Structure formats: structure tokens, C-alpha cells
Amino acid sequence: xxxxxxxxxxxxxxxxxxxxxxxxxxxxxxxxxxxxxxxxxxxxxxxxxxxxxxxxxxxxxxxxxxxxxxxxxxxxxxxxxxxxxxxxxxxxxxxxxxxxxxxxxxxxxxxxxxxxx
Amino acid sequence: xxxxxxxxxxxxxxxxxxxxxxxxxxxxxxxxxxxxxxxxxxxxxxxxxxxxxxxxxxxxxxxxxxxxxxxxxxxxxxxxxxxxxxxxxxxxxxxxxxxxxxxxxxxxxxxxxxxxxxxxxxxxxxxxxxxxxxxxxxxxxxxxxxxxxxxxxxxxxxxxxxxxxxxxxxxxxxxxxxxxxxxxxxxxxxxxxxxxxxxxxxxxxxxxxxxxxxxxxxxxxxxxxxxxxxxxxxxxxxxxxxxxxxxxxxxxxxxxxxxxxxxxxxxxxxxxxxxxxxxxxxxxxxxxxxxxxxxxxxxxxxxxxxxxxxxxxxxxxxxxxxxxxxxxxxxxxxxxxxxxxxxxxxxxxxxxxxxxxxxxxxxxxxxxxxxxxxxxxxxxxxxxxxxxxxxxxxxxxxxxxx
Numbered sequence: 001x002x003x004x005x006x007x008x009x010x011x012x013x014x015x016x017x018x019x020x021x022x023x024x025x026x027x028x029x030x031x032x033x034x035x036x037x038x039x040x041x042x043x044x045x046x047x048x049x050x051x052x053x054x055x056x057x058x059x060x061x062x063x064x065x066x067x068x069x070x071x072x073x074x075x076x077x078x079x080x081x082x083x084x085x086x087x088x089x090x091x092x093x094x095x096x097x098x099x100x101x102x103x104x105x106x107x108x109x110x111x112x113x114x115x116x117x
Numbered sequence: 118x119x120x121x122x123x124x125x126x127x128x129x130x131x132x133x134x135x136x137x138x139x140x141x142x143x144x145x146x147x148x149x150x151x152x153x154x155x156x157x158x159x160x161x162x163x164x165x166x167x168x169x170x171x172x173x174x175x176x177x178x179x180x181x182x183x184x185x186x187x188x189x190x191x192x193x194x195x196x197x198x199x200x201x202x203x204x205x206x207x208x209x210x211x212x213x214x215x216x217x218x219x220x221x222x223x224x225x226x227x228x229x230x231x232x233x234x235x236x237x238x239x240x241x242x243x244x245x246x247x248x249x250x251x252x253x254x255x256x257x258x259x260x261x262x263x264x265x266x267x268x269x270x271x272x273x274x275x276x277x278x279x280x281x282x283x284x285x286x287x288x289x290x291x292x293x294x295x296x297x298x299x300x301x302x303x304x305x306x307x308x309x310x311x312x313x314x315x316x317x318x319x320x321x322x323x324x325x326x327x328x329x330x331x332x333x334x335x336x337x338x339x340x341x342x343x344x345x346x347x348x349x350x351x352x353x354x355x356x357x358x359x360x361x362x363x364x365x366x367x368x369x370x371x372x373x374x375x376x377x378x379x380x381x382x383x384x385x386x387x388x389x390x391x392x393x394x395x396x397x398x399x400x401x402x403x404x405x406x407x408x409x410x411x412x413x414x415x416x417x418x419x420x421x422x423x424x425x426x427x428x429x430x431x432x433x434x435x436x437x438x439x440x441x442x443x444x445x446x447x448x449x450x451x452x453x454x455x456x457x458x459x460x461x462x463x464x465x466x467x468x469x470x471x472x473x474x475x476x477x478x479x480x481x482x483x484x485x486x487x488x489x490x491x492x493x494x495x496x497x498x499x500x501x502x503x504x505x506x507x508x509x510x511x512x513x514x515x516x517x518x519x
Contacts, residue, residue, distance in 0.1 A: 002169035002194070002278065002333035002359065003493060017285045018256065030256050032291070034281030034337070036397035047333065047389060050221065050275060051254015052282030055336035055395070061388040068387075069136060072369070076143045087139070094135050 004049035006057065007031075009042055021048055066095050133362055134515065140365040141182050147372035148184040154376075160323040161187045163371055164316075164465055166309050167331035168195040168493020169359050175502045177361040183368060190465040193308040194331060196274045197223045197491035198463055199413040200301050202230040202452035203444050208272050208299065209233040211439060212247035217269040219258035219296075222251050223491035224272055228484060230452045239272075255286050255298070262296035269296045270435045276305050277337045280424055281398035284405040287430050297435035300426050303411055305334050306342050307422035312464045313350055319466065327371030329364065330356040332386040337402075339394025340384045347382055358386035405430055410446070414487055415453040415460030418446045457486035462495050469496040476500055 007021035010028050014037055020028040033040055034052040045057040070088045077087035151161060165171055171191040174180060180189055193199060206229045212218040213234050220239055228237045236242040243249040248267075252258040255271055262269040273283055280302050286292055309328070316325055330343045335356045343354045353374035357367035366385050374380050384390050402424070411423025425443075426434045436443055453459055456474050461467035469475050469488070479485035481500050488496035 002167045002276075002331045003172075004169075004278070004333050004359075015289075016291060017289050018291075030260070031254060032256055032282040032285045034278075034285060034398050034401075035395040039395070047336070049278045049333055050282065051256050052279060052285075054278050054281070054333055054398075055389040058388050064387050069366075072143060072366075073139055076139060076146065090135060091139075094133055098133070 002049070004047040004054060007046055007048045009040060009044045009046055009053075012037075012040065012042060019046075019053060021046065021053070023048065066091070069095075136362055137182075137365060138516075140362060140369050143369045144182070144187070144365065144372060145184050147369065147376045148186055150376045151372060152186055157186075159186060161326045161372070161375070162190050162323055163187060163327040163329060163368060164190045164192045164312075164325045165329040165364075166192040166194050166305060166312075167329070167334070168198075168491065168495070168498070169333070170194065170329055170331065170357065170364060171495050172493060172498050173359050173361055173364050175498045177364075179361060179364055179368075182365065187368065187372070189368075190325065191462065191495040192465045193305075193312050193413070193463045195463070195488065195491050195493040195495070196276050196301075196303055197221075197227055198459060198487045198494045199303060199308075199416065200224070200227070200274050200487070201412045201414045201444060201449070203412075203449075204272075204299070204301055205229040205238070206231055206233050207441050208270065209236050209239060209242045209247075211270055211441075212236075212239060212242040212249050213245065215248070215268075216439070217248045217250060217262065217265065217267050218242075218272065219250050219252040219262070219269060220272040221253070221274065223493075224274055225249065225251055226484065227487055227490050228454075230454060255282055256291065259286065259292050259296055263293040266293075266295055268439075270439065271296060271298050272301065273298050274301045274303075276303055276331075277334045277402070280402045280406065281337060281395070284398075284401040287405045287426070287433050288401055292433055294432075297438045298426065298433045299435035299441075300406065300424055302406070302424040303413070304408070304422050304424065305331060306338070306345070307419050308413065309343075310345065310349070311416075311419050311422075313346070315464050316466065317350075325350075325352065325465070326375060327352055327368075328354045329367045329371070330354050330382075332356055332358050332363075332390060335384070335386070335390045335394065337394050337398045339399075340382050340390060340392045342394070343382050347380055351380055353380050354382045356382070356384045356386055356390050358389065412444050412446075412449045413460075413463075415451065415457075416464065417449060417451075453487075454485050459486040459488040459494075459496070462488050469499040472496070 007023040011020040017033045032052045046053045073087035073091045074084040077084040239249045258271045353371045355367040355370045357363045406424035408421045409425045458472040484490045488494040
């Protein structure tokens, strides 16, 4: 039972361990903060499972994720006899493309995410 | 705006077909290396212990992207599938006696083995006039129950992910006095060990060689909870996220570990899971609940695999308040309908298509067994999204498979 939805924290009621989140439809919903309260603050992207915040998405960890992907690409290219640097560049370009879309979405450009679909 | 932010986070891990292609190449490379050392026919079974992983695997056709010497097996990852029929019968009984029953949407349709006054499920009880309400969380139920003040019960099924919510609700007194919690929470690691043991006993078959551990359960219990699998079974464990690339990466990592003989627990879902898990959630669960032996539907009792409210919190306990006798190992009886192979499917011993009822008597519209009910039940997932055939065609269209 791992089904969870990403949501943005709108408000926090620390005393009752409650938070109000938006799962993308604009309706604030009360959820229980299941994890340490200090891990959750307004504006955070969290995973909500059956009305419980089970984790905060650590977007800094995405850099680590990309590094791992690059390492993987390098190893694969070496094994396949390809140019490892080219493989690494491919991964970088792929993520840069997504980050560019993310930046435009943050700046309020509507529907920009659809470019990826 | 917010929707876009959420979508971007998902996109990074989903719509990234170049990375998918790379991962697939990587998986094939390592499977070739393994084929050379283990032999042409050796089948590498990788088990996913999470209904949501099974959903990702089937929905995105991941089985079409792995070589034929790698098999993905669904494990015990669906709490709705393993909740004993006895408890469902008890909640139907309460509902028909006039108690307001709050339940998650999938439990609502879960069929019990024996009908209670003609009702096989909470949905049927509602059709008979009982007050059964679907809630998406315990807070939702608490807010609603406070309004009407009638005796109510929350059917608290789930794994470690829901437990901190129930624990916080008890600790912070969020529940009104008329709402009681029926704790049916199950723990995943004991079931994982049990299922690995069972599969080892099966003769003439290949053992499970790697485990994709549930990502969201691990946000609470941490990556460290899976070290016994490495220590006792000597197989790789990867805690993975739920996007297709996450699962492919987990498969690649498992094969890499096997090829390099570098067996360990790796967290792939680094954006959400920490090695220690969430210490506060673990402590609130320990404060409110005690670990007890628990019955799994069609399987029987698995030691230390469930959570019951501690006596200190008995004021929230539905068993105590409504005078429901808890199930005991002596009273537990095999509780699947005749012909249903849900228990074997849950333990990874059979595929949904091996069941004689699958898509004949038992369909998502008319589920016979519990695995056909929940979105996370292996049978329901297979019924909705099909097996390998279609996904291979789509993968060819996308140029992922030749």
C-alpha cells in the first residue's frame, strides 16, 4: 500500500499535527503530519498517503539522482564501447530540458508541462 | 500553478524516454553477463513487495522491457488483499446494527467469505440501508463523525504508511469520542521474509534473486529495515520509487549487484527515503501501537506482523468499545472463496493468470477474491492493464524494443 500523491503544503497547524495541502485542484485538504513536524514547512512538496504526510520530497536529492544517472550512463557506455562523455552529456541535456520547463512553470507560464507529453 | 509544480516533479522521473532507453540497454547488458555465469536457462526472479510497484510495472509495460531471463514477481504488497474476512464480516455486522462505518474506497467493495444478513461487503450493507461512508483519511472521518455524533468506526487497514497517521490522531486527540479505530495495520518486512521463505521451500523452481522494496513504506521505516534480507538471504534489495524509470533503475541495480557480486541495500528513491526512515513517525507508532502476531487472509498467522492499540489508548479501540472479539490463531480458518488463488498470488507463488477464476467469474466489476478489488491487488492490476502482449507492441512503437 504505497499509493501516494504529491501535494504542496499550504498551511500548518503545528499544535494538532495537521497540515492543509493542495494536490493540484486548488482545494485545501486537511492531512495528518505523520513525520517530524520540523521536516514540513509551507510551500514544501510532500507525498500524501491516505491523508498522511509520509515524506517531504527532497528536491536537492534530484542532483544526487542525476549524478547517479550520469555514472550509470558512463558505466554503460564504457561496457558497450561507446563514448562515455557523450552518454553523460545526453543525460545532462535530458535533465536540463526538464529543468527549463520547470523554471518556466515556476514563473507562472501555464500549460508548459504539456510540452513534455 | 501548483498542479504544474507537481507535474514537473513527476515528469523528471516519468517522461524521460532517453533515460528509459539507456536503462533498458543497461539491464540487457547485465543480464547477458549473468547468463554467461549462471547458464542460459537460469531465470532471475525479482520480487516487488508493493502493489504500487506492480501497478507501475503492469501499467507502463515494464515486463516488455526486461530480457527473458528476468522475471518480475508480485509479492505481498496490498493490505486490502490480506485483511482477513473475519474483520470485514464484523464491520458489516456493525454497519447493519446502525454504527456509522468509515472505510477507504477499496475496502468498501472487499468481499467477505460469509455474508452477514445477506451482505457480502460493506457496499452491499450500504445498499441494505446501512450507513457506510468512504473516507480518504482518518482526519476526514474525524471531521465528519464530530458533526453527527453517532457511534462510528474507522476501518483502519494499511501498512506502515498509514500507521503514523493513526498514531498522531490518537496522540493529539484528534478523534471525537464517538469515533473508534479498528486497527488492522500490517507490517511489510515480516511478510516479505515469510514470502521469501515460502518461495525457497518450493522445489524445482528458481529462487528470488532480488527485491524491489516498497518506497513509501520505507519513508517511515527507512532503508535499514531491509538489511535482514541481505544478511539472511544474500540477495540485493533496492528501495525504489514509483515512476517507470525508478523501477527500471531498481532492476538494473539488482542485476548489477548480482553480476558484480556486490550485494547490499540501495536506496534509489533518494528524493523521499532516508536510511533511518522518519524517527519521529517510528516513535509515535511505537508509543501508540504494539506489535502483535497477525492473520493474513488465506495465508494464516505471521508472527509479529500486525499493530494493535496499546491498552493506554484503549479509549480509541473499536474492538473494546463494540465488544468485538479479536481473531485468534486457533479460530482462524482459511478464508478465501473456493477456487480463488489470491494467497498464492500474494506470496508470489502464482500469477493472476494461473487462477481459474481470473477474468472468468472474477473481474474488477464482480470481484470474487480480495486481490481483484484494490487498485493495488495484483489480479486487479493485471485485469485492468493486461499482460505483456500489448505493452510489447507499444514499446516497439516507441522504438524501445526491436
